[in-house]
Structures are given as structure tokens and as C-alpha cells.
Amino acid sequence: MSLDTSFLAARALAIKPSPSMAAKARVDQLRSEGRDIVDFTVGEPDADTPAHIVEGAIDALRAGQTRYTPTAGTAALLKAVQGKFERENGLRFGLDQIIVGVGAKQLIFTALAASVQEGDEVIVPAPFWVSYPDMVLANEGKPVIVVCDEANGFKLTPQVLEDAITPRTKWLILNSPSNPTGAVYAKEELAALADVLLRHPQVAVLTDEIYEHLCYGEAPMASLAKVAPQLADRVLTVNGVSKAYAMTGWRLGYAAGPKVLIRAMATQISQNTSCVSAVSQAAAVVALTGDQAGVAEARETYRARRDRVVALLNAIPGIRCAVPDGAFYVYPSVQALLGRRTPQGKILANDLDVVMYLLDAAGVAVLDGAAYGLSPYIRLSFATSMSQIEEGCDRIAKACAQLR
Structure with missing residues (x-):
């Protein structure tokens, strides 16, 4: 007899998979199917680990730290x-x-x-x-x-x-x-x-x-x-x-x-x-x-991206975005989008509906505020290139303009 959920402990059934990891998997699946997706879901720097850190790790390996x-x-x-x-x-x-x-x-x-x-x-x-x-x-x-x-x-x-x-x-x-x-x-x-x-x-x-x-x-x-x-x-x-x-x-x-x-x-x-x-x-x-210069440089890069994504989002009717003081996320309100109808006739009832509409209609992946405990908001990571920020926000703007 194969195992079913009755075999599992209650604590295993009480929790759910990470929404951010699930979103990443969904983006990977869509890309494998040939979809062009601008991904604002992943909370990790888009840069490689600084070279001096990588070299330090290689030196440790060669020294037998294994x-x-x-x-x-x-x-x-x-x-x-x-x-x-x-x-x-x-x-x-x-x-x-x-x-x-x-x-x-x-x-x-x-x-x-x-x-x-x-x-x-x-x-x-x-x-x-x-x-x-x-x-x-x-x-x-x-x-x-x-x-x-x-x-x-x-x-x-x-x-x-x-x-x-x-x-x-x-x-x-x-x-x-x-x-x-x-x-x-x-x-x-x-x-x-x-x-x-x-x-x-x-x-x-x-x-x-x-x-x-x-x-x-x-x-x-x-x-x-x-x-x-x-x-x-x-x-x-x-x-x-x-x-x-x-x-x-x-x-x-x-x-x-x-x-x-x-x-x-x-x-x-x-x-x-x-x-x-x-x-x-x-x-x-x-x-x-070691050298900490790269940390300050990264912070200034993120600052410029933050300023750009906030400006672009606030220019979209129906979206209101506060300026974050830290990290590399924005958490804009989509309250004004709720109740609007997509070109296919679906009414956007909550922030998850907004997320799915942006993914399907615009090829832009974001996360819903419900996953973070406060709706109706969406979360976008700006740990991505300025070109991706501009492309993604342009797609969001066009998708929102199609709502009625």
C-alpha cells in the first residue's frame, strides 16, 4: 500500500511551501515553455559573488579545507x-x-x-x-x-x-x-x-x-x-x-x-x-x-533602481507605491485596480487576481500581498537590471491600461 497524507505528522501538514520558491518554479516553467517573463519575484542579488571572495574560497579548497x-x-x-x-x-x-x-x-x-x-x-x-x-x-x-x-x-x-x-x-x-x-x-x-x-x-x-x-x-x-x-x-x-x-x-x-x-x-x-x-x-x-567597497557600490546601484521603479509604478493609474527605506523590494498598493475587469471579462477581486493577470497578460511575475499577510498589495524585487525594471513596468502599465 502506498503512503498517503495520513502517514504525515500534523506539523508537516500545518505548513505550506514557500510562495517565493513556488513563484520561481512557475517562472522557470513558463520560460521553459518559451514565454518571455520579466521576473520581479526572486529576492536575491543579480550580481555574481565578488571575485576576491571566490578566490578566497578557491584558496581554501586548495589548502585542504574540505x-x-x-x-x-x-x-x-x-x-x-x-x-x-x-x-x-x-x-x-x-x-x-x-x-x-x-x-x-x-x-x-x-x-x-x-x-x-x-x-x-x-x-x-x-x-x-x-x-x-x-x-x-x-x-x-x-x-x-x-x-x-x-x-x-x-x-x-x-x-x-x-x-x-x-x-x-x-x-x-x-x-x-x-x-x-x-x-x-x-x-x-x-x-x-x-x-x-x-x-x-x-x-x-x-x-x-x-x-x-x-x-x-x-x-x-x-x-x-x-x-x-x-x-x-x-x-x-x-x-x-x-x-x-x-x-x-x-x-x-x-x-x-x-x-x-x-x-x-x-x-x-x-x-x-x-x-x-x-x-x-x-x-x-x-x-x-576583506574589502567592503563592493557593498557600498551595490547599495548605490539598488538605490538608483529603487528610485526608478517607484517613479515608474507611481506613474501607472491604479498603482500607488511608497518609497522603501531599505532592502530591495517595493510593496505597492493595488487597491484601485480591484473591481476592474480584464479584456477576457474577469473581475480582479483581490491582489492574487492582479498577480495572475500580470503574469498571463503581461508576462510579468510579481508576488501577492496576501502571501505576506497584508492585502491588497503586490511585492516586486528590484534586484534586477534597470532594463528589466523599465521593461517590466512598461508591460504592467500597458496591462493596467487594458482594464475596464
Whole structure:
């Protein structure tokens, strides 16, 4: 007898595939069928990993760095991460407070696996990165989704946080700069949230700072553990090399926080992936300690793309796009498109209808706001060439002009 879904654990059935990965698969399928698709779905830099990082990895391979490493990471990488946190964030961690993983994603999941018990609540501000709620569900927790309106910059406010906390609250997840909105919390905003958290000592905070180096304001990105050092013993700061150094495929993230949590995470990792690839760790050392000029250059490239895509989208009747302060996404409202009719007679009832219409009619792939917890919006990644941005927005404009 073949297995069916009754064989699967409830936690496996409680989660769904990543919408962004599903969208990428759909784009790949359409392209294989000969469709010309402008893809705004993928959240990864379009540039190659900088040459000096690749050369550092090759040197490591030639030097025989091809074996298992300590679970938490090589001594060289742990020291590089330690130096990065102190140099760029003003945060001091012991080496036993730092861990590396197969991407920041693994570390977030592992932190939840090591701490969340059945029924524990995890506050997830929406719009959210699509994986947060499912990670909580996979670990038998309860995601508590709190909506952060565009009027507040898509950011969590102290009163909304206060209202969401209960005796079962275990974690708050903060993502700044944000995927999908590009929202960036200022020091003052983090300090106000910290005042609330100080009244609730049972709540730990996971800060996802993977887009740290993609901030477009004059002030550097603020880290909660630095803004509110009195919370440091219950803050896990997560980051990685994927976005800043165009290293998504190297799968290398790092995190720092309380020793007891880091030890538990290391134990978990020792029983699943054992350790991160040795060559990826060697490459990350070069990324964190080597020439940083490419990071600033990439940020300015993204800034120009951001300004262009925002201007083009705002010129399209029916679309309204706020200017993001960080990351490489825009999250425009499509409220004014709802209720309109396509040339085929279908009424656009929600943002998913808009997404499918743009894909079918214009060959433009975007993601729906419903996947990120707040509708009616769509998410576009501008981690693509200026020519693709202009072509894609032109196609969107023509498709919207055909609506009645």
C-alpha cells in the first residue's frame, strides 16, 4: 500500500511551501515553455559573488579545507563574525555566543525549534517574510499576526505590541530592513518597543537583519540589542552574507545571542546538518574581513533602481507605491485596480487576481500581498537590471491600461 497524507505528522501538514520558491518554479516553467517573463519575484542579488571572495574560497579548497568543521563554525569565522558585530553594530559577543548556519533561514528555524513549545505564541508583524509563520507552526507554536498599516510605515507600534502580548508570548520577530516592505526601524522606534518589552520579561526578540547593508537613509541601521542593551540577554540577532555580498547560493548565515540559546541551537544543528560547508565558511571569512567597497557600490546601484521603479509604478493609474527605506523590494498598493475587469471579462477581486493577470497578460511575475499577510498589495524585487525594471513596468502599465 502506498503512503498517503495520513502517514504525515500534523506539523508537516500545518505548513505550506514557500510562495517565493513556488513563484520561481512557475517562472522557470513558463520560460521553459518559451514565454518571455520579466521576473520581479526572486529576492536575491543579480550580481555574481565578488571575485576576491571566490578566490578566497578557491584558496581554501586548495589548502585542504574540505572536511567537517565544529558545529557552531570555524574559529576563523566566529572571530570574523565577532569583529563584524563590534565594528559595525557596536555589539560585543563572546565566541560562545555566536553560531553559523546553512543560511539565516536555518538559524531562525533552529532558534524556534530550540525554544518554542506547543501553544507558545510568537508575535509576527505583518507584512512579514513568508516563512516566519510557517516556521512557528512547524515547531508547534502559534503565530500571532499583528497588522502594521502603511499609515505607520508598515512598522510595529508600541501600542500594537502591548496589545498582542499575552502570558503565552515567547518571541517577537522583528525584520529590519523588512522583506517585503523595505521598512527600517529608527533608533527611537526601537527604543519605544523596548520600553514595552521591558514590562514583559518572558518575551524574547529575534531580530532578522539580513538586509542590514541595504539602507538608503543617512542614518545607519539600528540594531535592537545596541539600542536597548538592557534587553541583550533575550535578543537573538540574525544576519548573513547572502544579500550584502551576493552569496545566496553559499548558504551561510550567522547569529549571536544568549549562551544558553546558542548552545541549544548548536545541539540541534549537530543532529541535522552537522555543520556548514567548510568552503562556504572560508568564503564568508573573506567577505566579512576583506574589502567592503563592493557593498557600498551595490547599495548605490539598488538605490538608483529603487528610485526608478517607484517613479515608474507611481506613474501607472491604479498603482500607488511608497518609497522603501531599505532592502530591495517595493510593496505597492493595488487597491484601485480591484473591481476592474480584464479584456477576457474577469473581475480582479483581490491582489492574487492582479498577480495572475500580470503574469498571463503581461508576462510579468510579481508576488501577492496576501502571501505576506497584508492585502491588497503586490511585492516586486528590484534586484534586477534597470532594463528589466523599465521593461517590466512598461508591460504592467500597458496591462493596467487594458482594464475596464
